[in-house]
Amino acid sequence: MAKIIFIEPDGTERAVDAQAGTSLMEAAVNNGVDGIEADCGGVCACATCHVYVAAEWLQAAGPRTDIEEAMLDLAHEPRDSSRLSCQVRVTDALDGLIVSIPESQR
Known part of the structure; x- marks a missing residue:
């Protein structure tokens, strides 16, 4: 398990627990992080x-x-x-990872 810190488009910091082996996208979507649309469902097609x-x-x-x-x-x-x-897999080594979400996904 790793704690990932997402900085949402409005600047809000959201710390979520992510299971090793899942993607950052899955961790964001599963925890209601704002700004990750994930239209393709994580298959690297958008x-x-x-x-x-x-x-x-x-x-x-x-x-x-x-x-x-x-x-x-x-x-x-x-x-x-x-x-x-969707292409970054969570590992224990990513505990504390900080990622920022852009203002727009389009």
């Missing part, structure tokens, strides 16, 4: 679960896949720290 990973957590979150890179081209205001939350 960019509506876009988040910004805090700089100190980028390496721990792991590298982007080629398909994730392509989908991020569709994301609202992508940055170097952008990830699709």
Whole structure:
């Protein structure tokens, strides 16, 4: 179990407990975090679960896949720290991870 801190579009911090092996998207949706639309249900076919990973957590979150890179081209205001939350799997090493949700997913 890892505690993930989501910073919602309005600046509200939401700390949620996420089961190892689930995705950040699943943790957000299951806990009612605002701003994660997850239109495709987590199959990396949209960019509506876009988040910004805090700089100190980028390496721990792991590298982007080629398909994730392509989908991020569709994301609202992508940055170097952008990830699709459906593609980041929770591990115990991510306990304390901070991600920010953009103002829009479109």
